[in-house]
Amino acid sequence: MYIYNDFDEGFVRDRIDQFRGQIDRRISGALTEDEFKPLRLMNGLYLQLHAYMLRVAVPYGTLNGRQMRQLAYIADRWDKGYGHFTTRQNIQYNWPKLSDVGDILEALADVEMHAIQTSGNCIRNVTADHFAGAALDEYEDPRPTAELLRQWSTDHAEFLYLPRKFKIAVSGAKHDRAVVRAHDIGLYLRRNDAGEAGYEVVIGGGLGRTPMVGKTVQEFLPKADLLPYLEAVLQVYNLNGRRDNKYKARIKILVQETGLDVLKARIDTQFVLSKAAFKGVPDSIQAPIDAAFEPPVFNNTRSTVLDDALESDPLLQSWVDTNLAEHKNPAYAMVTVSLKAVGATPGDATSDQMRALADIAEEFGHDELRVSHEQNIILPHIRRADIPAVHARLRDAGLATANIGLLSDIIACPGMDYCALATARSIPVAKDIALRFEELKLERDIGPLKIKISGCINACGHHHVGHIGILGLEKHGVESYQITLGGDGSENMVIGKRAGPGFSDKAILPAIERLLMAYLDIREDASETFLQCFKRLGEAPFKLALYPVEGSQNAA
Amino acid sequence: MARIFTPQIITSNHLIEGDSIYLTATGSWSRQAADAVLMENADIAALTLTAANLQTGLHVGAYLADATHFREAFRAVGPSNYFHGKQAG
Numbered sequence: 001m002y003i004y005n006d007f008d009e010g011f012v013r014d015r016i017d018q019f020r021g022q023i024d025r026r027i028s029g030a031l032t033e034d035e036f037k038p039l040r041l042m043n044g045l046y047l048q049l050h051a052y053m054l055r056v057a058v059p060y061g062t063l064n065g066r067q068m069r070q071l072a073y074i075a076d077r078w079d080k081g082y083g084h085f086t087t088r089q090n091i092q093y094n095w096p097k098l099s100d101v102g103d104i105l106e107a108l109a110d111v112e113m114h115a116i117q118t119s120g121n122c123i124r125n126v127t128a129d130h131f132a133g134a135a136l137d138e139y140e141d142p143r144p145t146a147e148l149l150r151q152w153s154t155d156h157a158e159f160l161y162l163p164r165k166f167k168i169a170v171s172g173a174k175h176d177r178a179v180v181r182a183h184d185i186g187l188y189l190r191r192n193d194a195g196e197a198g199y200e201v202v203i204g205g206g207l208g209r210t211p212m213v214g215k216t217v218q219e220f221l222p223k224a225d226l227l228p229y230l231e232a233v234l235q236v237y238n239l240n241g242r243r244d245n246k247y248k249a250r251i252k253i254l255v256q257e258t259g260l261d262v263l264k265a266r267i268d269t270q271f272v273l274s275k276a277a278f279k280g281v282p283d284s285i286q287a288p289i290d291a292a293f294e295p296p297v298f299n300n301t302r303s304t305v306l307d308d309a310l311e312s313d314p315l316l317q318s319w320v321d322t323n324l325a326e327h328k329n330p331a332y333a334m335v336t337v338s339l340k341a342v343g344a345t346p347g348d349a350t351s352d353q354m355r356a357l358a359d360i361a362e363e364f365g366h367d368e369l370r371v372s373h374e375q376n377i378i379l380p381h382i383r384r385a386d387i388p389a390v391h392a393r394l395r396d397a398g399l400a401t402a403n404i405g406l407l408s409d410i411i412a413c414p415g416m417d418y419c420a421l422a423t424a425r426s427i428p429v430a431k432d433i434a435l436r437f438e439e440l441k442l443e444r445d446i447g448p449l450k451i452k453i454s455g456c457i458n459a460c461g462h463h464h465v466g467h468i469g470i471l472g473l474e475k476h477g478v479e480s481y482q483i484t485l486g487g488d489g490s491e492n493m494v495i496g497k498r499a500g501p502g503f504s505d506k507a508i509l510p511a512i513e514r515l516l517m518a519y520l521d522i523r524e525d526a527s528e529t530f531l532q533c534f535k536r537l538g539e540a541p542f543k544l545a546l547y548p549v550e551g552s553q554n555a556a
Numbered sequence: 557m558a559r560i561f562t563p564q565i566i567t568s569n570h571l572i573e574g575d576s577i578y579l580t581a582t583g584s585w586s587r588q589a590a591d592a593v594l595m596e597n598a599d600i601a602a603l604t605l606t607a608a609n610l611q612t613g614l615h616v617g618a619y620l621a622d623a624t625h626f627r628e629a630f631r632a633v634g635p636s637n638y639f640h641g642k643q644a645g
């Protein structure tokens with residue numbers, strides 16, 4: 001993986017010194033909260049309902065064992081012994097004290113990590129396919145692009161005060177696992193007919209208040225043009241994006257209000273200038289990036305260890321069925337470690353679990369870990385022969401839940417258990433659904449299903465692209481949950497449709513149960529997934545299940 | 557005619573820990589919602605809030621809140637997924 005150079009290191013340490021000074025002045029009363037707030041946000045420090053929250057960047061979700069172990073140390077030393085992995089592939093600490101934040105940032109810098117640009121109206125942490133460099137369906141590793149963009153966007157003076165936050169995602173595979181079309185800029189690595197590498201560039205995607213599927217603005221952009229082209233997009237956005245209304249300030253609104261063709265013409269005009277001024281990425285920058293993402297040296301020796309173990313271990317078999325994915329190297333597999341134990345908080349890991357993951361990655365996994373936007377941890381390179389041993393170690397750490405891609409693999413944002421912006425809680429809804437279907441023993445029967453829950457319209461829980469989306473709102477002074485159906489976060493991204501009136505906190509679980517029972521009744525056969533069934537039949541039978549009698553008392 | 561005013565409390569977050577704090581009848585801050593003084597009069601509430609927000613070195617930004625709202629109920633207790641925050645003492 002990419003290792004910081006002296007420039008990166010110096011920049012991060014300088015920022016910590018500055019921020020320590022700002023914290024001291026805030027504590028002494030020399031700075032008011034109004035003066036301090038933008039400074040703390042620039043350093044990833046939020047204030048939530050019960051405490052501060054520090055959001056730490058995990059560039060394109062990639063970590064090594066040493067970093068994961070340090071995250072565990074921070075959780076124990078300055079927090080409450082756990083961390084929360086987010087849909088932005090980051091980690092959040094929910095309980096830091098203001099007076100400890102300088103020390104926490106110092107501890108992060110010791111392992112080349114920081115919290116810069118995890119908030120504010122700047123280019124945020126670049127996200128990427130969590131199976132990067134390992135997936136069988138990958139054309140090209142997206143991480144070198146993501147790392148180049150990280151370096152380019154970090155402290156980019158021109159783009160630190162954009163109209164609004166700006167998110168970029170990169171994928172280099174056939175299947176989109178990074179919800180690329182839900183980003184301000186999305187990049188798909190492509191090859192043209194001549195076999196040259198480049199990008200399909202998508203702009204104006206996003207969820208939140210006004211969900212939109214990103215639109216392709218360039219079918220094929222040669223690789224060498226990436227930075228000047230993105231610079232042109234950002235410059236046009238910086239100048240034309242609305243600053244009068246924060247709800248209309250994202251680039252998706254600019255695309256909508258201006259029209260793609262007009263905006264594209266403006267970007268193209270700007271691109272002529274930025275391209276002429278661009279001298280190319282210097283080799284001193286590009287070469288270390290390319291070298292950092294060389295594939296590991298694989299052990300290609302075939303072995304029957306896994307097959308033998310599977311014959312006698314049904315638990316291992318069931319975990320292998322759901323949590324393993326195909327690696328480019330047939331002797332290897334990609335392991336998804338579920339952070340969704342039934343009844344637990346989606347995305348949370350204890351410090352002991354983080355240390356177990358660090359150990360396993362170092363011992364069996366070429367020292368690589370990834371955070372997925374679905375709030376799980378990936379071990380991207382595990383030799384198939386080591387799978388039984390890895391599974392046993394995960395089981396000891398309480399990390400062997402076999403549910404990836406199934407009902408209880410739920411995305412849930414922190415919601416009103418933590419988040420100051422929330423209008424309702426998300427975590428208890430996720431827990432209740434997982435526990436109920438565990439009781440019914442129907443999860444495997446229901447099959448592939450993505451439930452995604454957000455605690456407010458900001459949609460951090462990606463509810464719009466859940467096959468079943470749940471949005472927590474406030475209605476008449478109580479929590480109310482709105483269901484959306486048929487969303488899809490894959491390469492065929494679809495925004496789910498609102499099913500009807502919301503449900504109270506008591507009524508939401510029975511509603512989900514009715515919905516899934518109806519699906520089991522009406523699906524063609526067990527091979528037809530919930531989403532396929534919804535596409536085939538449309539919303540009518542599902543709405544009928546949710547609202548059995550017009551004006552039913554179940555609807556709040 | 558006087559406006560209808562729902563009695564409210566004045567609450568903020570502590571500067572260092574960030575947890576919820578409540579203005580009491582004596583003008584001090586308490587970490588327990590039960591100690592909060594209930595403001596019955598809109599004008600006095602507004603004046604008290606302005607005064608509270610001058611104590612900038614103590615807390616993060618006070619506001620008037622309806623203590624019966626569920627958001628305030630959660631703030632007063634802590635998260636529902638772990639026994640952390642106020643409920644843990």
Ligand code: SF4
Pocket residue numbers: 413414415416419420421422423454455456457458459460461
């Ligand atoms: S969706 Fe809303 S409640 Fe959930 S984390 Fe985002 S801002 Fe907070």
